[in-house]
Amino acid sequence: MHEFQEIHILELLPQNPKIKLRESTKKVNPSSFKAVKSEEEVKVEEERRKEARTATAEEVAEEIKVPVVDRVTPYWKYTYEEQIEKKRAQLTDYLTSFSTTLEADLKSHKEDQLPSWYTPSQRDKRLPCELSHIIECPSAYRDSYRNKVEFTIGRRYQDNAICIGFNAGNLSKGITFVDYPDGIKTNSQESVIVAKAVEKLVIESGLEPYDKRINQGFWRLLLFRESKRTNQLLISVIVTDKYPHATEEKIKEIEDKLKDLFKEGTLINTLQVVSLSMIYATELSGGYKETDRINVLSGRDYYEEELCGYKFRVSPFAFFQVNTSVFTEMLSIIAEFAQIDENTVLFDVCCGTGAIGICLSKTAKKVIGIELIESAVENAKINLKLNGLDEQKCEFHAGRAEELLPNIVREYSTKGLKIVAIVDPPRSGLHKDVLKALRTCKGLDRLVYVSCNPQSQMKDMQALCYAEEKKRRAPAFKPIRAIGADLFPHTNHIESIVMFERFYE
Numbered sequence: 001m002h003e004f005q006e007i008h009i010l011e012l013l014p015q016n017p018k019i020k021l022r023e024s025t026k027k028v029n030p031s032s033f034k035a036v037k038s039e040e041e042v043k044v045e046e047e048r049r050k051e052a053r054t055a056t057a058e059e060v061a062e063e064i065k066v067p068v069v070d071r072v073t074p075y076w077k078y079t080y081e082e083q084i085e086k087k088r089a090q091l092t093d094y095l096t097s098f099s100t101t102l103e104a105d106l107k108s109h110k111e112d113q114l115p116s117w118y119t120p121s122q123r124d125k126r127l128p129c130e131l132s133h134i135i136e137c138p139s140a141y142r143d144s145y146r147n148k149v150e151f152t153i154g155r156r157y158q159d160n161a162i163c164i165g166f167n168a169g170n171l172s173k174g175i176t177f178v179d180y181p182d183g184i185k186t187n188s189q190e191s192v193i194v195a196k197a198v199e200k201l202v203i204e205s206g207l208e209p210y211d212k213r214i215n216q217g218f219w220r221l222l223l224f225r226e227s228k229r230t231n232q233l234l235i236s237v238i239v240t241d242k243y244p245h246a247t248e249e250k251i252k253e254i255e256d257k258l259k260d261l262f263k264e265g266t267l268i269n270t271l272q273v274v275s276l277s278m279i280y281a282t283e284l285s286g287g288y289k290e291t292d293r294i295n296v297l298s299g300r301d302y303y304e305e306e307l308c309g310y311k312f313r314v315s316p317f318a319f320f321q322v323n324t325s326v327f328t329e330m331l332s333i334i335a336e337f338a339q340i341d342e343n344t345v346l347f348d349v350c351c352g353t354g355a356i357g358i359c360l361s362k363t364a365k366k367v368i369g370i371e372l373i374e375s376a377v378e379n380a381k382i383n384l385k386l387n388g389l390d391e392q393k394c395e396f397h398a399g400r401a402e403e404l405l406p407n408i409v410r411e412y413s414t415k416g417l418k419i420v421a422i423v424d425p426p427r428s429g430l431h432k433d434v435l436k437a438l439r440t441c442k443g444l445d446r447l448v449y450v451s452c453n454p455q456s457q458m459k460d461m462q463a464l465c466y467a468e469e470k471k472r473r474a475p476a477f478k479p480i481r482a483i484g485a486d487l488f489p490h491t492n493h494i495e496s497i498v499m500f501e502r503f504y505e
Helices: 039-051 057-063 068-072 080-108 120-125 189-205 248-261 324-338 355-359 374-386 401-413 432-440 454-465
Strands: 005-012 021-028 130-135 148-155 162-167 219-227 232-240 272-281 293-299 303-307 310-314 344-349 366-371 394-398 418-423 444-451 477-485 495-502
Touching: 068 162, 080 120, 080 130, 080 454, 080 477, 130 324, 148 189, 162 189, 189 219, 189 232, 189 248, 219 303, 232 303, 248 272, 248 293, 272 303, 303 324, 310 355, 310 374, 324 355, 324 418, 324 444, 324 477, 324 495, 344 355, 344 401, 355 366, 355 374, 355 394, 366 374, 366 401, 374 394, 401 418, 401 432, 418 432, 432 454, 444 454, 454 477, 454 495
Parallel strands: 130 477, 232 272, 344 366, 344 418, 366 394, 418 444
Antiparallel strands: 005 021, 148 162, 148 219, 219 232, 272 293, 303 310, 444 495, 477 495
16 A cells, blocks of 8 residues: 655646636655656756746637647538538639739739730639649548558646647647547547557656657657558657656666567557657657657568559658548549650659659659658659669659759750659748749749648749749749649648649740
């Protein structure tokens, strides 16, 4: 039997919207106290908390009204038909915003002119091009479709318990609570099982979750990546590197427990854990990056995904589409927009690990991938060999697109070949120098822009489609057709694909 002691505490009343404090006396078990900190450490953390943004009681009360399920999947309450209608309206609004911005810019810069492709008919419709349809997610894949889930490790607001789930607060307001992932339709059952199992280990460790407000704590994220096609699973636990309370012995104990937890057949029978690792992060933001130290506890540092009959190695850090069932159909639209044939040289800009270029390589004369991140290019080259593809037909280059693109395009355009570019940038969109390179590339007359953020896509369209003038010394691109793809059912996100052709007067 443990001896219990009475301690005097201040207790937070979560049910009170004014977040008042009350005094109380409780019996606690002294053995439950973990990782006792020195007076100096407590003082440093207290100073950081004072400097950090602190939410008011009203802000906290307002934030916690919104359940995690509504934050992560705000459309879950709607029928699928209603979701598609909403997303079509969103994409229409984004396209309309391009026309509105175009005309507003012209009024404030009188030296500019409307691009001649922008006809009175388009001006009346407020749409720069046709929006044909939204690619719907097949009914069998509308739930549990995410092949990547990134869980946050933190504390719940309701009881201050350690929890692995999703953010339930707003960091900009100083609210960093986390809540359980229960009821979120996008996640697989296996991902929730893994989260619950690791959560138990985290609690037992006695080490604190990372607090982004003060940049303190050990446990950060749980990364879950799976393939239902190959039945492979990758699990990475992201923690703080060189955390003061995590001794070498403690780290070894945690790593051993993780290995025991995911021994073959002990937790999940439907998927094989082919990669288990811990990533030791240095970012103050609470995230992680590719240069962080990774310790593979079992298996290898990647899992394999299948797409269009090709295999791809996916590391913990690599980008890969989260909904492969819709992405497969989306690739057909991209190929149709690009009009690829045996005379086409296809440039895959922002190619990542080469998924789009490799999948479309069969019908092209040549595929050339360009990617800033060198390790992604190395992965693309591995994927090339993995699928037995000819390295003369597909090649990948690491470097800045604005530097590489003009010279390589020039080499092939002089041979009478058809040059087509596909761009699939991050959410922030394309860098202005890349946009300039695309705009001024002689011989590049067809462009397909794939975006997970239509807002940044519409902004980039300005650089591509505005009338030629001294800052844009090349004929404009004309948007021909747009299509949406519902890669993210139950959320308010939509993928946008826009086809452009060079417009010669």
